[in-house]
Amino acid sequence: FPTWEGLFWEKASGFEESMKYKKLTNAQRSGLNQIPNRRFTLWWSPTINRANVYVGFQVQLDLTGIFMHGKIPTLKISLIQIFRAHLWQKIHESVVMDLCQVLDQELDALEIETVQKETIHPRKSYKMNSSCADVLLFAAYRWPMSKPSLVAESKDVFDQKASNKYWIDVQLRWGDYDSHDIERYTRAKFMDYTTDNMSIYPSPT
Structure with a gap:
């Protein structure tokens, strides 16, 4: 606007x-x-268009990662208008670029050798059934690794194999009233994408 x-x-x-x-x-x-x-409708959309209200099929809006739960034409039109001209894809790209810039400024503090922006498929930002890395970090030494955990967990055990690579996969998500536990969602997606045979990542972590 x-x-x-x-x-x-x-x-x-x-x-x-x-x-x-x-x-x-x-x-x-x-x-x-x-x-x-x-x-x-737009203001109340997180409450109206929500995951745990089962009305009809879950449908993904074209060129976005937004899922509609049931038919809400007014909301659908508004969202399509907001995200016209590949805006979803552009937001994804700009978030990845910003992330790379921030990491570039913290090379020494995080013991990073290089930050590499991966080449991704143009449809990656709204392809939800498989994924790939957006950013690949190469370590100056080697990083100790733990199993996937939630942000607030304080008892991480770094018992996994140390690695000189670390990737970041950015996914834009349109949340709603029922699905805003982003930590558990992220952990579940990590498990899904690293064990399926469509998603290819440069290293285990």
């Missing part, structure tokens, strides 16, 4: 109000009436 006009509840922004008095076709005018409905 170029401006925040028309995105808020209050009519203070005057977006719809000011449009009312312009010369509009009937279709444009009826489109204006849809704006409050769209805004309402």
Whole structure:
């Protein structure tokens, strides 16, 4: 959105109000009436479009990693408009670039030799049934490794084989009211992707 006009509840922004008095076709005018409905649906979307409400099939929106649980046309249209022009893919790319820049600034502190941005398939950001590494780190020495654990766990045992490579796989996720435990989701995905035969990673960790 170029401006925040028309995105808020209050009519203070005057977006719809000011449009009312312009010369509009009937279709444009009826489109204006849809704006409050769209805004309402979008605002409540994490509660409406949620994983544990079983209505219909789970359908992935084209060119995004968003899953629709049941038919909600108003929300679907809004999300498709927001993520038009491959925005999902572009956000994924920019997050990976930012990550590489941050790691580049911390080479000494993290004992990294080089940060390598991997070449990925253009559809990687919304292909959810398999994955691959976005960033590959080469160690200055060797890093001790533990089994996958949650962030708050304090009793990590570094009993895995030490490695001179460490990869990072970035996945954008559209959460909802039922599925926002990102730590467990990440651990489950790590287990899935590292044991299937479609996902190929440069090293075990």
